[in-house]
């Protein structure tokens with residue numbers, strides 16, 4: 001057995017239990033948001049005792065939030081194993097078990113974050129226990145992020161400072177989101193925008209007294225639907241269950257009275273672009289088209305991103321990590337319907353796949369769980385990846 005100094009490191013059940021015991025809910029409402037700093041400190045403790053060099057990167061906007069960058073080994077051909085440490089909020093009344101510990105039942109571990117995705121860190125540590133870490137000769141970098149469930153500000157901060165954090169010493173990345181250990185190389189992007197129109201209110205009996213924002217919104221909606229048709233005929237990808245980019249008109253509010261000219265109107269839309277479509281291009285194209293249809297109407301237009309959104313993920317089918325993971329798991333790489341931090345890691349030049357234990361169906365659900373029988377096969381694949389890239 002390798003002589004790793006991991007006397008401080010508990011067994012895998014204890015690892016999962018300790019991670020679940022530290023609540024780390026991310027939420028856009030400040031009353032619910034908890035920060036992740038305590039879980040980052042715990043992980044840093046464990047990885048330090050395994051000999052990793054640990055950097056805790058505080059996030060600028062919140063002192064309770066941080067990323068962990070834990071590195072072992074030197075070189076420029078290494079591997080990143082990445083995951084988020086935050087969870088979604090929960091409705092405790094819907095839970096049959098305590099969400100803040102690992103409850104062992106039906107050959108599963110139940111608890112908030114068990115599947116999405118605290119168990120992945122336990123698996124990495126479990127894999128490391130059986131490796132002679134003195135033999136690591138390419139960097140193995142563990143990234144544990146904050147705020148994936150809300151703004152992805154953790155992954156953004158890592159991408160922004162990738163050079164000084166030494167992350168470009170790796171060439172490949174695996175994000176351990178729940179995919180039943182099937183390699184994933186593509187997902188759609190997401191953007192949500194508010195379109196605000198301001199005209200002029202006035203008495204309904206004389207249209208000349210005002211400028212109707214609701215009627216202007218009619219022009220906007222027609223233009224958006226035309227644009228959607230164009231996008232859907234220009235971009236298709238048969239790998240996705242919904243093979244075209246989508247645009248949903250999800251919320252509208254305007255005016256206050258039938259006998260008043262509508263002074264202002266707001267529409268909120270959601271766009272899910274395919275790989276190859278950039279959010280910044282979509283935003284400027286939308287602006288250009290809406291400016292054109294509202295020209296000479298006297299209506300003021302404002303478009304506001306409701307979230308930062310995220311880009312589509314697109315890692316080449318022929319990239320080395322995709323090929324290797326397909327071979328190791330004996331599964332063809334997949335596309336998924338959920339978003340991840342992968343576009344940020346692809347953006348800094350890492351060839352990235354998403355592959356982790358657990359099923360996304362259990363994520364964000366009451367009584368979230370991970371099957372115990374999924375843990376050892378996942379540990380084995382992570383161990384093999386470390387061997388392949390870092391030893």
Ligand SMILES: [Zn+2]
Nearest residue numbers: 084116117177
């Ligand atoms: Zn997740």
